Amino acid sequence: MARDQEKVKACRLRTKAAAAARNKAYHLAHPEEMRARAKRYRAAHLDEVRLRERNYYAANRTHILQREVQYRIRLKSMHAVRHDPDTVYRVVSRAVSSALPRFIRDDVISSMLLAVLEGELLLGNVAARVKDYLGRYNRQYDSFRTLSLDAPMAGTDLRRIDMLEAPAAYDGEDDEEDDSAGPSFPNVRH
Incomplete structure (x- = not known):
């Protein structure tokens, strides 16, 4: 049952x-x-x-008020782009490292400016979110990817680490030669 x-x-x-x-x-x-x-x-x-x-x-008063405050901050950030775009560009440009290649830096700055304009990114959070936008750029274009030495090479059974040459072992006996004659230059006549 x-x-x-x-x-x-x-x-x-x-x-x-x-x-x-x-x-x-x-x-x-x-x-x-x-x-x-x-x-x-x-x-x-x-x-x-x-x-x-x-x-x-x-x-739900506190939750509703928090949402309203966040909405106002987002609106303020969006209006700043419309009314004073030069200042907003300067803020974003200073946050993005100038050590990056110019084309990458420009793409990251433009995507961050677009996010500010759409309200996705607040001006106060620009410096903290640069890493996120740089990561998005790297995932999208994948040009600066870190390669593993254990990864197989395309078209072969070899790994990248197999292609590296081990350095020669250090032998301290070679340093004990007679240096009293001065430096030896093989191509120079004395």
């Missing part, structure tokens, strides 16, 4: 999940109709909706 109840419960869960998927697909396919339906419901049940919104705000 317990087994039958488990089967029924599993069937209900599958049916519920399938219905939720159908509803979600319908909502995505008909956004205008869903907006109109929500507007009609809000007009018909205004007091109930306002009470629900007040209760949600009271329960």
